[in-house]
Amino acid sequence: MKSLILLTASRLLFPLMILFSVFLLLRGHNAPGGGFVGGLVASAAIALHALAHGIAATHRVVAVPPVALVAMGLSCALASGLVAWAWGQPYLTGLWIAVPLAGKIGTPLLFDLGVYLLVVGMVTHLLFLLWEE
Amino acid sequence: MLAGAVLVGFGLALVAPWCIRYAGSHWGPRVLAVYPLAVVFLLLAATRWFPATVQTAFPWAPRFGLVWSVLVDGWSVLFALLIAGMGVLVALYAGAYLRHHRFLGRFYMYLTGFTAAMLGVVLASNLLLLFVCWELTSIFSYLLIGFEHEDAKSRKSALQALLTTGVGGLALLVACILLRSAFGTWEIGEIVQGEARWSSAAVELATVLLLLGAAFTKSAQFPFHYWLPAAMAAPTPVSAYLHSATMVKAGVFLLARFHPVFSEHWLWQPALLAFGGTTMLAGALLALPQRDLKLLLAYSTVSALGTLVFLLGIGTEEAAAACVVFLVAHALYKGGLFFFAGIVDHETGTRDVEKLGGLARHWPLLATCAVALALSMGGVIPLFGFIAKELAYEAALHGVAPLGLALLVLCSALQVAVAGYVVVRPLFFRPAERVEVHHAPATELSCGPLVAALASVACSLWPGETLVRLLRSAAAGVYAGPVALELSLWHGWNPTVGLSVLTVVLGALVFVLRPLWCGIAASAGRLARIGPAALYDAAMYALLRLAEWQTRRLQTGKLRQYQAMVLASAVLVLLFATSIVAPPRTHWDWGMFYPTEIAVIVAMLAGMAITILTVSRLTAIAGLGITGYGVGILFLLFGAPDLAMTQFAIETLTVILFVLVLYRLPRFESRSSVRTRIRDALLASAVGGGIAFVVLVLLAQPTASRLAPFFLAQSEPAAHGRNVVNVILVDFRSLDTLGEITVLGLAAIGVGTLMAVRGRWQ
Numbered sequence: 001m002k003s004l005i006l007l008t009a010s011r012l013l014f015p016l017m018i019l020f021s022v023f024l025l026l027r028g029h030n031a032p033g034g035g036f037v038g039g040l041v042a043s044a045a046i047a048l049h050a051l052a053h054g055i056a057a058t059h060r061v062v063a064v065p066p067v068a069l070v071a072m073g074l075s076c077a078l079a080s081g082l083v084a085w086a087w088g089q090p091y092l093t094g095l096w097i098a099v100p101l102a103g104k105i106g107t108p109l110l111f112d113l114g115v116y117l118l119v120v121g122m123v124t125h126l127l128f129l130l131w132e133e
Numbered sequence: 134m135l136a137g138a139v140l141v142g143f144g145l146a147l148v149a150p151w152c153i154r155y156a157g158s159h160w161g162p163r164v165l166a167v168y169p170l171a172v173v174f175l176l177l178a179a180t181r182w183f184p185a186t187v188q189t190a191f192p193w194a195p196r197f198g199l200v201w202s203v204l205v206d207g208w209s210v211l212f213a214l215l216i217a218g219m220g221v222l223v224a225l226y227a228g229a230y231l232r233h234h235r236f237l238g239r240f241y242m243y244l245t246g247f248t249a250a251m252l253g254v255v256l257a258s259n260l261l262l263l264f265v266c267w268e269l270t271s272i273f274s275y276l277l278i279g280f281e282h283e284d285a286k287s288r289k290s291a292l293q294a295l296l297t298t299g300v301g302g303l304a305l306l307v308a309c310i311l312l313r314s315a316f317g318t319w320e321i322g323e324i325v326q327g328e329a330r331w332s333s334a335a336v337e338l339a340t341v342l343l344l345l346g347a348a349f350t351k352s353a354q355f356p357f358h359y360w361l362p363a364a365m366a367a368p369t370p371v372s373a374y375l376h377s378a379t380m381v382k383a384g385v386f387l388l389a390r391f392h393p394v395f396s397e398h399w400l401w402q403p404a405l406l407a408f409g410g411t412t413m414l415a416g417a418l419l420a421l422p423q424r425d426l427k428l429l430l431a432y433s434t435v436s437a438l439g440t441l442v443f444l445l446g447i448g449t450e451e452a453a454a455a456c457v458v459f460l461v462a463h464a465l466y467k468g469g470l471f472f473f474a475g476i477v478d479h480e481t482g483t484r485d486v487e488k489l490g491g492l493a494r495h496w497p498l499l500a501t502c503a504v505a506l507a508l509s510m511g512g513v514i515p516l517f518g519f520i521a522k523e524l525a526y527e528a529a530l531h532g533v534a535p536l537g538l539a540l541l542v543l544c545s546a547l548q549v550a551v552a553g554y555v556v557v558r559p560l561f562f563r564p565a566e567r568v569e570v571h572h573a574p575a576t577e578l579s580c581g582p583l584v585a586a587l588a589s590v591a592c593s594l595w596p597g598e599t600l601v602r603l604l605r606s607a608a609a610g611v612y613a614g615p616v617a618l619e620l621s622l623w624h625g626w627n628p629t630v631g632l633s634v635l636t637v638v639l640g641a642l643v644f645v646l647r648p649l650w651c652g653i654a655a656s657a658g659r660l661a662r663i664g665p666a667a668l669y670d671a672a673m674y675a676l677l678r679l680a681e682w683q684t685r686r687l688q689t690g691k692l693r694q695y696q697a698m699v700l701a702s703a704v705l706v707l708l709f710a711t712s713i714v715a716p717p718r719t720h721w722d723w724g725m726f727y728p729t730e731i732a733v734i735v736a737m738l739a740g741m742a743i744t745i746l747t748v749s750r751l752t753a754i755a756g757l758g759i760t761g762y763g764v765g766i767l768f769l770l771f772g773a774p775d776l777a778m779t780q781f782a783i784e785t786l787t788v789i790l791f792v793l794v795l796y797r798l799p800r801f802e803s804r805s806s807v808r809t810r811i812r813d814a815l816l817a818s819a820v821g822g823g824i825a826f827v828v829l830v831l832l833a834q835p836t837a838s839r840l841a842p843f844f845l846a847q848s849e850p851a852a853h854g855r856n857v858v859n860v861i862l863v864d865f866r867s868l869d870t871l872g873e874i875t876v877l878g879l880a881a882i883g884v885g886t887l888m889a890v891r892g893r894w895q
Contacts, residue, residue, distance in 0.1 A: 043782075108867070118878055122880070130888075
């Protein structure tokens with residue numbers, strides 16, 4: 001079901017959507033957005049890619065097994081909580097440091113990144129499974 | 134020190150497999166035997182701290198009153214010495230017995246853990262710690278009994294033991310809580326000396342019953358005795374350990390521990406006498422017709438446990454002394470005889486007494502030890518068992534009705550016969566058929582019976598100051614007062630000596646008449662169908678049937694029924710909960726709807742209508758999509774951009790995933806009947822209407838939540854974020870989010886597994 005319009009559009013849209021998803025992830029702390037929505041948008045981009053190019057091409061683009069993304073996401077979220085432990089704070093306490101140019105960076109961002117990766121991994125996993133069955 | 138020793142045991146259990154792997158099956162067990170040996174020395178050193186001290190290692194969970202502390206007094210040290218001492222022998226013995234077993238490392242993990250848990254039970258000063266260790270012994274014994282897990286019988290026995298003692302464990306937990314509420318402390322030492330304030334006599338009675346239940350299940354008292362002989366499925370070293378000094382004695386330990394607290398209670402002593410007496414007799418009678426060496430010993434253990442409980446029930450100073458001495462004597466001879474049975478099994482390949490014979494020629498030293506142990510079991514001078522039995526007779530003579538004394542004498546006579554049967558027949562009788570003796574037992578194997586026999590002799594001939602002091606202070610702990618305990622072999626001619634002679638004569642008579650009893654027992658075997666073991670089986674069977682029935686009912690395998698059940702019960706629960714917490718009032722005002730909102734709602738309704746009425750799946754999905762996007766727009770109208778974005782993204786992805794699934798499905802061919810459709814429509818309306826009603830009611834309640842203002846105020850200063858929704862998700866409530874994403878990840882893996890399974894079926 002290759003369609004020229006979809007193919008051309010996805011070539012343009014795929015990188016834009018991925019960028020947008022990262023943008024959503026990063027700005028989520030102060031404005032609408034966040035890891036969950038970001039992850040969903042990235043998943044939508046992947047789904048679009050799969051629709052346009054076929055699942056085999058998408059496999060090459062995603063490169064890692066989706067379940068690994070799920071595991072990575074969960075590990076990120078868990079690890080973000082451990083940082084606080086190392087500083088003698090209760091588990092999952094948000095810690096922040098000021099970084100020149102970037103503003104403040106904190107463990108909640110790492111946590112949100114975990115959510116992002118997990119959502120992407122989960123949806124992609126389902127997508128691949130359903131597609132290939 | 135001792136508190137730490139228990140902890141070290143648990144740590145050691147974790148590394149035991151590596152110890153076996155790197156030190157080898159030859160040296161590994163010896164290395165691990167150092168642990169109980171070290172504990173033995175520590176305990177011997179601890180006798181200096183008598184009468185009693187409490188040592189606190191660290192507060193484990195202080196808010197619950199759970200403190201890792203040990204109570205060092207005569208009773209606990211005596212018990213711990215038995216556990217650690219037998220632990221050394223068992224660790225060495227098992228190394229030789231199971232040398233070529235492929236799971237030797239695992240075995241030592243369980244064994245070391247079990248030793249540590251058992252030490253924890255007897256040393257614990259904190260009731261909760263006692264409970265934790267008590268349950269750990271159940272779990273470790275489950276693992277040990279089911280060690281040969283490829284054998285179905287072994288698994289069944291392990292489960293039986295776990296369930297029986299596990300129920301007792303729950304009883305113990307409740308008893309502990311009741312004790313805490315009556316005495317205001319978790320510390321056993323304070324409870325024993327403290328003043329009780331029972332809120333009512335019923336509560337006290339409940340505590341007594343629960344404690345008795347816990348102890349009777351653990352100590353295999355009638356009618357819970359069935360798990361113990363079944364536990365013979367364990368490797369012999371485990372049987373030796375469980376039945377001589379540890380697991381089954383834990384119940385006796387518990388009873389004795391709380392004996393001073395409840396000895397005045399009207400139920401306590403009669404119950405101990407009745408159950409102890411019954412168990413003592415039943416165990417001995419059941420032991421006699423057995424042919425399997427281990428079963429003979431197992432049933433005689435049941436009988437001995439009954440004797441211990443019976444002696445506690447007498448409750449006099451003499452009885453306390455007899456109980457303590459009998460405990461030690463039994464641990465020594467029973468452990469030793471199990472070791473002996475294991476050697477016979479290991480070297481000849483059979484445990485059937487009828488087939489064995491003439492082994493004394495092959496193993497003269499071992500035969501001597503076994504005879505000594507059997508004499509101790511029979512209570513013959515000059516073994517330690519003799520002193521124990523003399524003390525027991527003395528106590529029964531002065532403390533209980535003649536009937537009790539007669540019962541004790543009868544059971545002792547039966548034990549004599551069993552002892553003779555276990556030892557005399559395999560060693561000295563002419564074998565029924567030729568017995569192959571493969572090779573001489575390894576040194577570590579012989580070591581067990583040898584040490585046990587030597588100890589049985591030494592304790593009676595040269596008791597020594599330390600032993601007497603230890604036994605005295607242990608008995609004092611049980612009796613709650615000083616006990617004049619003397620270990621002397623000969624008191625001159627007195628009634629108890631006469632009884633002893635009578636016992637041996639009677640025992641010999643029973644030994645000769647055994648075939649007669651076997652015949653009776655065989656014809657009475659039909660009774661087993663209504664015995665406790667059969668009841669247990671029936672209960673398990675009924676439970677499984679019930680599970681099967683409800684599974685068939687609930688797990689129909691039809692997605693639609695699952696969904697209907699989940700939705701219906703969710704709505705019912707919600708309505709019920711709402712009716713409890715909130716009065717049913719709603720604010721309803723047609724003026725609160727804006728035209729835009731109404732337009733969106735109309736569009737959503739149209740989407741729903743399309744979904745329901747269409748005959749094409751694709752159109753149905755599109756209709757659902759319209760409804761979903763409508764929800765997103767509503768979110769947007771109400772000022773929740775985060776929610777709206779998420780909703781849009783989810784809707785998009787859902788449509789894509791749906792389409793992927795639809796691609797593979799056939800066209801709508803058979804549509805459900807009108808009846809099902811009406812039913813589904815009713816259910817759907819009920820769910821939708823119910824949820825709407827709940828929401829309306831809850832929104833009409835006056836809210837006094839401080840959470841929302843707090844989140845709004847603290848989002849920026851405390852969490853450095855202006856998007857409160859996101860700040861709640863990743864900071865204030867991040868633990869919740871962590872749980873949610875874990876579920877998401879598991880769901881993804883679960884779906885993958887389901888698809889894989891389906892693929893295999895096709």
